[in-house]
Amino acid sequence: MADTVRDPPPDGTDFHELEDGEELFPEPAAAPEESQPASLPAEDISTNSNGPKQDLLFDDDPEDLFAEATEEVSLDSPERDVLLSDGPSPAITPITPPTSVITPRIGHAHDDMFTHSSFDEIEEEEGGDSFDIHISVSDPEKVGDGMNAYMAYKVTTKTSMSLFKQKDFSVKRRFSDFLGLHSKLASKYLHIGYIVPPAPEKSIVGMTKVKVGKEDQSSNEFVEKRRSALERYLMRTVKHPILLKDPDVLQFLESSELPRAVSTQALSSAGLLRMVNKAADAVNKMTIKMNESDAWFEEKQQHFENLDVQLRKLHASVESLVCHRKELSVNTAQFAKSAAMLGNSEDHTALSRALSQLAEVEEKIDQLHQDQANGDFYLFSELLGDYVRLLTAVKGVFEHRMKTWQKWQDSQMLLQKKREAEAKLQFTNKPDKLQQAKDEIKELEGKVQQGERDFEQISKTIRKEVSRFEKERVKDFKTIIVKYLESLVLTQQQLIKYWEAFLPEAKAIS
Amino acid sequence: MMEKYNRRVKAADVTTPQSSQYGFLTGLSPQSTLPNFKQNEFSVVRQHEEFIWLHDSFVENEEYAGYIIPPAPPRPDFDASREKLQKLGEGEGSMTKEEFTKMKQELEAEYLAIFKKTVAMHEVFLCRVAAHPVLRKDLNFHVFLEYNQDLSVRGKNKKEKLEDFFKNVVKSADGVLVAGVKDVDDFFEHEKTFLLEYHNRVKDASAKSDRMIRSHKNAADDINRIASSLYTLGTQDSTDLCKFFLKVSELFEKTRKIEARVAADEDLKLADLLKYYLRESQAAKDLLYRRSRALVDYENANKALDKARAKNRDVLQAETSQQLCCHKFEKISESAKQELIDFKTRRVAAFRKNLVELAELELKHAKGNLQLLQSCLGVLKGNT
Numbered sequence: 001m002a003d004t005v006r007d008p009p010p011d012g013t014d015f016h017e018l019e020d021g022e023e024l025f026p027e028p029a030a031a032p033e034e035s036q037p038a039s040l041p042a043e044d045i046s047t048n049s050n051g052p053k054q055d056l057l058f059d060d061d062p063e064d065l066f067a068e069a070t071e072e073v074s075l076d077s078p079e080r081d082v083l084l085s086d087g088p089s090p091a092i093t094p095i096t097p098p099t100s101v102i103t104p105r106i107g108h109a110h111d112d113m114f115t116h117s118s119f120d121e122i123e124e125e126e127g128g129d130s131f132d133i134h135i136s137v138s139d140p141e142k143v144g145d146g147m148n149a150y151m152a153y154k155v156t157t158k159t160s161m162s163l164f165k166q167k168d169f170s171v172k173r174r175f176s177d178f179l180g181l182h183s184k185l186a187s188k189y190l191h192i193g194y195i196v197p198p199a200p201e202k203s204i205v206g207m208t209k210v211k212v213g214k215e216d217q218s219s220n221e222f223v224e225k226r227r228s229a230l231e232r233y234l235m236r237t238v239k240h241p242i243l244l245k246d247p248d249v250l251q252f253l254e255s256s257e258l259p260r261a262v263s264t265q266a267l268s269s270a271g272l273l274r275m276v277n278k279a280a281d282a283v284n285k286m287t288i289k290m291n292e293s294d295a296w297f298e299e300k301q302q303h304f305e306n307l308d309v310q311l312r313k314l315h316a317s318v319e320s321l322v323c324h325r326k327e328l329s330v331n332t333a334q335f336a337k338s339a340a341m342l343g344n345s346e347d348h349t350a351l352s353r354a355l356s357q358l359a360e361v362e363e364k365i366d367q368l369h370q371d372q373a374n375g376d377f378y379l380f381s382e383l384l385g386d387y388v389r390l391l392t393a394v395k396g397v398f399e400h401r402m403k404t405w406q407k408w409q410d411s412q413m414l415l416q417k418k419r420e421a422e423a424k425l426q427f428t429n430k431p432d433k434l435q436q437a438k439d440e441i442k443e444l445e446g447k448v449q450q451g452e453r454d455f456e457q458i459s460k461t462i463r464k465e466v467s468r469f470e471k472e473r474v475k476d477f478k479t480i481i482v483k484y485l486e487s488l489v490l491t492q493q494q495l496i497k498y499w500e501a502f503l504p505e506a507k508a509i510s
Numbered sequence: 511m512m513e514k515y516n517r518r519v520k521a522a523d524v525t526t527p528q529s530s531q532y533g534f535l536t537g538l539s540p541q542s543t544l545p546n547f548k549q550n551e552f553s554v555v556r557q558h559e560e561f562i563w564l565h566d567s568f569v570e571n572e573e574y575a576g577y578i579i580p581p582a583p584p585r586p587d588f589d590a591s592r593e594k595l596q597k598l599g600e601g602e603g604s605m606t607k608e609e610f611t612k613m614k615q616e617l618e619a620e621y622l623a624i625f626k627k628t629v630a631m632h633e634v635f636l637c638r639v640a641a642h643p644v645l646r647k648d649l650n651f652h653v654f655l656e657y658n659q660d661l662s663v664r665g666k667n668k669k670e671k672l673e674d675f676f677k678n679v680v681k682s683a684d685g686v687l688v689a690g691v692k693d694v695d696d697f698f699e700h701e702k703t704f705l706l707e708y709h710n711r712v713k714d715a716s717a718k719s720d721r722m723i724r725s726h727k728n729a730a731d732d733i734n735r736i737a738s739s740l741y742t743l744g745t746q747d748s749t750d751l752c753k754f755f756l757k758v759s760e761l762f763e764k765t766r767k768i769e770a771r772v773a774a775d776e777d778l779k780l781a782d783l784l785k786y787y788l789r790e791s792q793a794a795k796d797l798l799y800r801r802s803r804a805l806v807d808y809e810n811a812n813k814a815l816d817k818a819r820a821k822n823r824d825v826l827q828a829e830t831s832q833q834l835c836c837h838k839f840e841k842i843s844e845s846a847k848q849e850l851i852d853f854k855t856r857r858v859a860a861f862r863k864n865l866v867e868l869a870e871l872e873l874k875h876a877k878g879n880l881q882l883l884q885s886c887l888g889v890l891k892g893n894t
Contacts, residue, residue, distance in 0.1 A: 306746050307746070310746065313739050313742075314740065314743065317736045318732075320732045320735075321729060321732035321736065324728040324732055325725075327725045327728070328725035328726055328728075328729055331718065331722040331724075332722050334721070334722075335718040335719050335721075335722045337718075338711070338714045338718040338719075339715055341711045341715075342712060342714075345704070345707045345708050345711050347700075347854075348854060348858050351858050351861055354862075358865065473749070473751070474749050474751050477754070478750075478751070478754060478890070481890075485890070486887065488765075488879075488883050489880060489883045489884060489887065492876050492883060495872070496877060496880065499869050499876065502869050503866065506862065506865040506868075506869050507862075507866055509858060509865070
């Protein structure tokens with residue numbers, strides 16, 4: 001039954017099993033270890049008392065692994081820390097980890113809490129691999145000429161995971177390849193509730209400048225921005241345990257030749273189709289009125305809505321800071337030149353020298369401002385931009401859940417109608433029509449059940465995805481903001497050095 | 511017997527900025543031990559126009575042609591701040607209550623700071639006059655300081671402003687002609703070339719420093735907004751990040767204040783210095799112009815005398831006129847030389863003082879910033 005839980009998105013059956021394995025909460029009954037369930041911190045979902053109980057209503061099938069899992073969770077005292085399902089995978093999954101792997105890990109469950117998500121632990125279980133992969137995007141190279149030219153980026157993967165054929169390898173990819181990858185992943189996973197990281201945005205203006213061959217600062221900056229964005233995109237994608245294993249991702253990283261993703265072009269027919277679909281979606285969103293029986297989802301949606309608003313605001317302020325900092329750098333450089341000229345024309349020797357020194361200090365400071373502006377941008381601003389885009393993906397999965405619910409409701413209503421029609425047919429003497437109706441009803445009943453299962457599945461997936469997303473968010477913001485503050489520290493230290501060197505010069509004026 | 515001239519100019523209680531809309535008012539409390547002052551300590555209220563009147567009276571006085579006339583204080587300019595305050599009022603609906611009160615307080619502080627600075631600049635003008643051995647004896651100056659009624663000095667009306675404009679045009683055209691005359695005196699020749707170049711470069715440096723400082727202020731404003739956003743994020747977040755954001759927001763609040771102070775100090779120590787020497791170097795140029803003018807007049811008088819002697823007509827008249835011109839020229843030359851030397855001394859001293867103070871302040875603020883950043887990082891890293 002577990003196999004038919006969802007529409008088959010990936011190719012290959014190992015995928016199914018892996019997914020099952022990853023979704024599981026520790027089952028006290030099946031678990032060979034004696035770890036007390038109560039000691040395992042509860043998953044975030046239990047903070048909302050509605051959540052687990054609701055699930056219980058659906059999961060009365062004893063074969064369904066989820067049933068006991070949710071029971072187990074609701075028994076725990078809801079804690080805000082995230083659960084590590086470091087228990088063993090249940091019997092159903094063919095890849096049962098050796099018991100020896102289990103016990104040691106319980107010990108460092110808490111240590112790893114902030115460095116690995118629950119999925120990573122499951123990774124460890126299954127392949128004996130830790131999450132060890134680092135991707136870098138580098139060496140942008142212009143290929144071709146004129147309007148057909150493009151930038152080729154070198155994508156280097158360094159990993160010790162057995163998932164990959166080699167430990168250290170690289171390939172050449174162009175921007176549309178990245179877009180193609182995202183498009184494939186989105187079509188496979190978004191509609192079943194996985195938060196697929198969005199690809200960097202296209203920029204017709206930026207690319208045209210590069211194509212035309214302008215070798216100036218702004219086009220260099222554009223390429224660097226893009227390179228950095230592509231790197232972050234890939235790292236985010238592989239951090240997702242499901243996406244990491246997707247064959248498209250593996251092919252993207254490993255294979256030397258990749259079929260051109262033509263459908264990513266904005267003006268292609270696929271592009272136009274996308275635009276039409278987006279418009280249709282927007283209309284649909286407005287018309288779906290879902291009976292939200294699970295307050296957790298409503299709460300989370302509101303939370304993400306608020307977060308979106310605030311992040312956009314913050315992002316705008318940081319972008320403004322980057323802009324003003326760059327201006328400050330330029331103006332400081334100009335002042336430095338002016339001060340140097342003033343120093344030249346000053347006829348008092350000591351003052352003249354001091355003014356020249358001032359000019360030198362200001363010149364160094366202008367470079368400092370330039371570097372800081374880059375820090376502002378690449379660390380702070382891009383982090384915020386990435387999360388604003390990620391939140392659209394998050395909102396997307398919530399919408400898909402609504403659509404799934406709608407589909408379920410629609411089949412239910414249709415079933416109802418058919419049943420009514422069948423009841424009426426009972427009183428007429430049309431045996432073949434009756435049989436047809438009965439057949440249709442049978443079919444619809446199956447559809448309704450499927451719809452219900454799909455809805456449950458996507459709800460479950462979203463809960464886990466949201467918890468993983470939030471963990472990643474906390475980690476990302478903490479790490480990057482700390483890095484940003486450290487960059488600010490460096491700037492101040494340099495400033496101190498420069499002014500300390502200047503002060504005696506100023507005092508030496510007699 | 512050295513006249514101990516101790517002059518202290520104290521600004522009146524700075525009332526709410528609105529009152530300055532109608533003119534700049536300041537109370538002066540000069541203390542003097544000069545015998546020709548009727549009291550020792552007294553105060554009057556003067557408007558900006560009255561300062562300008564005093565300055566112009568110096569410029570127009572032929573007796574003072576040989577001195578660098580201390581530059582007039584600049585007109586108080588509250589327009590920018592008033593505009594910002596107005597815009598803030600209009601945008602009241604679009605921000606939270608805290609943000610609004612915060613920005614309002616800051617704008618009011620900025621307004622006050624500009625007010626104080628303007629008062630200080632007027633004070634500097636008067637102190638310069640008081641320090642000048644000749645100008646301090648000027649009658650108008652005494653009236654300015656003592657007469658405790660309104661001086662009824664009206665600002666120049668349109669006709670007079672037009673006259674001034676034409677006078678300036680004539681002067682600058684003349685100045686070009688006069689500047690072309692090469693001076694036999696090396697000292698003055700050097701001073702002329704020096705001042706011309708110096709004045710232009712100070713002008714440029716002043717403009718560039720203003721732009722630099724404005725960018726700095728803009729960046730500080732951005733950090734302010736970032737701090738507010740982080741605060742909101744911190745209060746909204748339900749994860750670990752809430753404490754994190756609140757701490758970083760607090761940090762940015764503090765560093766922003768320091769950045770604003772850096773901009774303000776740079777403004778005070780660097781921009782104002784350059785602006786002042788822009789005006790002083792102009793005053794020095796004016797002195798040189800007057801001297802060159804007197805030289806030209808002298809040379810013309812010489813030529814006239816030669817002609818008169820040749821024709822043997824109006825010789826006496828020509829002789830007196832020539833003597834007057836000679837006397838005027840020599841008087842100006844003598845005092846101008848001293849004035850220019852003093853100018854250099856003053857300039858060097860002012861630059862030294864301000865550059866040292868600038869460096870010290872920059873260091874103080876950078877160290878303050880560093881300390882805030884490091885202590886915050888310590889807390890953040892310790893918690894995670």
